[in-house]
Amino acid sequence: MSVTMRSKSGDDGDDSVNLMASVNRSNNGRRPDTSVCWIGAAAVSLGFLLQILILGVVAHNSWAIRHQDSKCENMSYSLIIDRDKLRDERDQLKIQSRNLTEEMELLQSQYNAMAASRDKLQEEVNRLKLSKTDEPCSQGWTSFKSKCYYFSGKGQAETWENSRKSCKERGADLVIITTQEELDFVSSIFPVTWIGLSDKEMEGRWKWVDGADLLGDEFWQIGEPNNNENEEHCAEVSRSAKKFNDVPCNRKFSWACED
Incomplete structure (x- = not known):
C-alpha cells in the first residue's frame, strides 16, 4: 500500500513541474518587443510626412499651372491686340499706297499732256524760225x-x-x-x-x-x-x-x- 502512494505522489509532482513550465513559456511568448514598436511608429510618421509632402507638391504644381495658364492667357491677349494693330496699320498703308498710286498716275497723265503741249509749241517755234529765215531782211538791214x-x-x-x-x-x-x-x-x-x-x-x-x-x-x-x-x-x-x-x-x- 505504501509503495502505491509514493508513486502517485511522484506523478503529481511531475505534473506540477510541467504546469509551471507551461505557464512560464506562455508568459514569455506574450511579452512586448520595444524595438518593433519604435519601427512601426517611425514608419507611420514617415508615411504621414510623405503624404504631406506629396500634397504640398501637388498643391504647388496646381498653383504653378494656374499661374502659367493665366500668364499664357495674358500673352495671348496681348498678341491678339498687337496682331489687330498690325492689321490696321497694314490696311492704312495699303490705302495710302493706293492713293499715292492714283496721284502718281494723275501726275504722269498731266506730265504727258504738258510734254505733248511743249512739243507742239516747240514745233510751232521751229516753224516760225524757219519762216523768218526764209524771209529776207528789211531794206537797210x-x-x-x-x-x-x-x-x-x-x-x-x-x-x-x-x-x-x-x-x-x-x-x-x-x-x-x-x-x-x-x-x-x-x-x-x-x-x-x-x-x-x-x-x-x-x-x-x-x-x-x-x-x-x-x-x-x-x-x-x-x-x-x-x-x-x-x-x-x-x-x-x-x-x-x-x-x-x-x-x-x-x-x-x-x-x-x-x-
Whole structure:
C-alpha cells in the first residue's frame, strides 16, 4: 500500500513541474518587443510626412499651372491686340499706297499732256524760225547766220544810250553777241562799235540788253574790263582787237542793232 502512494505522489509532482513550465513559456511568448514598436511608429510618421509632402507638391504644381495658364492667357491677349494693330496699320498703308498710286498716275497723265503741249509749241517755234529765215531782211538791214543786223550810217556816232534808242526806234535793240563768228562779223564794219552789253545796273555784273548775264570772259580783251577811273560801264568792240572793251558810256561810236 505504501509503495502505491509514493508513486502517485511522484506523478503529481511531475505534473506540477510541467504546469509551471507551461505557464512560464506562455508568459514569455506574450511579452512586448520595444524595438518593433519604435519601427512601426517611425514608419507611420514617415508615411504621414510623405503624404504631406506629396500634397504640398501637388498643391504647388496646381498653383504653378494656374499661374502659367493665366500668364499664357495674358500673352495671348496681348498678341491678339498687337496682331489687330498690325492689321490696321497694314490696311492704312495699303490705302495710302493706293492713293499715292492714283496721284502718281494723275501726275504722269498731266506730265504727258504738258510734254505733248511743249512739243507742239516747240514745233510751232521751229516753224516760225524757219519762216523768218526764209524771209529776207528789211531794206537797210544785213543778213548774217539767219539774223538781221542794222549798222549806223557812215560817219554817224552816238552815246551808248542814244545808240540803243536808235535801235529801239527800229523795233530792235543793240546787238547781243554769242559766238566768235558773230563777234568777227560785227567788229569788221566800223573801227569801234557799240554793243548791247553794260554793267550800269550793278558794278561788275555785265548784262545784255535783254537782261541775261554775260557768261564767261573769253570775249574780253586781256586786262578788261578794268573800269578805268570808275567810269567804264558800257562795252564796245573794235576792228583791230575783235574783243570786248569797257569804256565810258558817254563816248560816241557807231552802233549795231539786232532784230
